[in-house]
Each structure stands twice: as structure tokens, then as C-alpha cells.
Amino acid sequence: MKHGNHKVPAGIGALALLLGASLTACGQEGDGASAAKPKGGEPTVCLVMKSLGNEYFQVMQKGAEQHAEERGDLKLQSSGIQNETDIDGQVAAINRCVTEQADALVVAPADSRALVAPLQRARKAGLKVINIDVKLDDAALKSAGLTVPFVGPDNEAGARMSGEVLAKALGKGAEVVILEGNPGAANAQQRKAGFEAAAAAGGLEVVDSKTAHWETDEAYNVVANLLTTHPGVKGVLASNDSMALGALKAIAAKKASVKVASFDNIEAIRPYVKSGAVVATVDQFAAKQAADGIDQAMKAIKGEAPSGWVKTDVKVVTAADLG
Known part of the structure; x- marks a missing residue:
């Protein structure tokens, strides 16, 4: 083929086309780290929960979605795992939030120690991190040099x-x-x-x-x-x-x-x-926990210092309470 008055060898032209296609494919299927994040608009908050087979976390997810809709100033991405011991599934979900360049991460960890390392990577990538429901291990956080606010009950x-x-x-x-x-x-x-x-x-x-x-x-x-x-x-x-x-x-x-x-x-x-x-x-008011976690994440995104422990309510329920 020709470019201006200079002839380009067919083999080189084909190679250039192949490289171009390869780079385009990488941009579509890669980890997204090289993609420029859109400026402005609503911040994205990732909510990573435990097993959605557990009714408790179904309630939490529904409450979180309702709260995000009522606030109207954020995009919520929520996910859960296959079962209560699927720690790898939670790690993968956290990594997706990093790859997709979310602004904040609200997580109910399946394991209080195993999730610290991936959350440390999320923080290094610039995400604000809020811990709900299950407190992260203090010793593991200290070892990782992390301070993560906790929203949850006693x-x-x-x-x-x-x-x-x-x-x-x-x-x-x-x-x-x-x-x-x-x-x-x-x-x-x-x-x-x-x-x-x-x-x-x-x-x-x-x-x-x-x-x-x-x-x-x-x-x-x-x-x-x-x-x-x-x-x-x-x-x-x-x-x-x-x-x-x-x-x-x-x-x-x-x-x-x-x-x-x-x-x-x-x-x-x-x-x-x-x-x-x-x-x-x-x-322990699952929906309220998620809402409070989202609120703390939004405060952190805006530069406000979140509280160390936002203690949420617990209430014992007996037959007398249910009528």
C-alpha cells in the first residue's frame, strides 16, 4: 500500500494492523487500570457483602439500594458471594472495584484477617474503605498500617x-x-x-x-x-x-x-x-448498617474524617415483640 509518496512494505502494514487490533482488544479486556476515569459526575461506591444466600444480606442489599436511590448523589455497585466461606469470591469482588476505579468500598468481610491485604491494595489504589457488619482484625490492620472505620453493632x-x-x-x-x-x-x-x-x-x-x-x-x-x-x-x-x-x-x-x-x-x-x-x-438492622456505611463512605470521598466506630443498634426480639 502507499502512504504519501512512499511505499510501505505489505508485511509491515499487516503487522501494524495486527498490533493495533491487539492493543484495542487489551483496552477492552484488560484490568482497566490504564483507562482514564471520567471527571465529574456521581462517585461510585462498591458494596461487597457476604453470602446473598443468607436472607440477612439480601435485606442489607435491598436497604443499600434504597438508600442510594434516596440520596441520589452516588452510583452503587453491590455484590455478594456464593457462600459464607467464599473468601476468594470477596477478594475478586474487591479487585473488580479497584479495576473499575470506584471511589469507595464498603465491605462486610467474610474473614477479619484474610480481607486486610486486598483492602490495603484498594486503599493504595485510592479507594476510601469502610468496614461494616464484621470488624476487621485490629492486629492485622496494624500490621498492614491501615486504619479503617467500622460501622456495626456490639x-x-x-x-x-x-x-x-x-x-x-x-x-x-x-x-x-x-x-x-x-x-x-x-x-x-x-x-x-x-x-x-x-x-x-x-x-x-x-x-x-x-x-x-x-x-x-x-x-x-x-x-x-x-x-x-x-x-x-x-x-x-x-x-x-x-x-x-x-x-x-x-x-x-x-x-x-x-x-x-x-x-x-x-x-x-x-x-x-x-x-x-x-x-x-x-x-442488628442490616439495611441501616449498609446505609450508615454508605454515608461514611461519601463523607470520606468529600474529605471528611470518618468516625472510628459508628456503633449501630442491636435489639433482642422475642415472641412478645412479634405479637
């Missing part, structure tokens, strides 16, 4: 309140077991501590404590085994309602007389609270 206090209702219902000396959440999650440790404190104060005997990783099916198997190993058990302290549902199924299968205390106040647990099979659960 999980230990909430679990203690739920456990106190069970202690009153069962009386001193009753044997109970604890269903723990993910071992790496701070709220799992805090809720276990709250249950243990309630049991000690109420004279309950904790005969075993096992994790079911927040999952219903796993809780069914764990509780079925616990009831076989400890046939005298009269109560289950479940660290979330999803596990409580599995526990209730196992109790029914064994035809056992066992009461449950729980945490989260999802819609699916309320019939059992009304019937008395679950003596108490705890509302």
Missing part, C-alpha cells in the same frame, strides 16, 4: 442479651451447646463470647461449641451429631438465624425438647420465635 452484647433469654427459659444447670460462625470472623468470636457470658451468668452448662460456618445445612449436621453425643442438651445458642434454622430441623428430626436462642431476626426465623421454639433472636 456483637458480644447482642449475643449476651439473646443468651440471657435462653438462660431464663431453661434455668440453672441446663446443658447447652453453641453454634459458632466462621472461625476467622470477628463477629463469630464476639457472639461466642457473648453467649458464654450469658451462660455463665445464668448458670447454664456449655457442654460443647462447634462451628457451622453460618450455614443452615452444616448446622443441621452439626446439631444432629451434638444431640447424639450430648443427649441431655436442652438449649442451642446459634450465632445466626441461618444456623438456627438448621438446628431446628435437627431438633425436630430427633424429636428432642430443645430451645434455641439466635441472632439476626431474619423473616424466616420469626414463625419459630412466635411459636417459642426460638426464645430470642437479635435484630
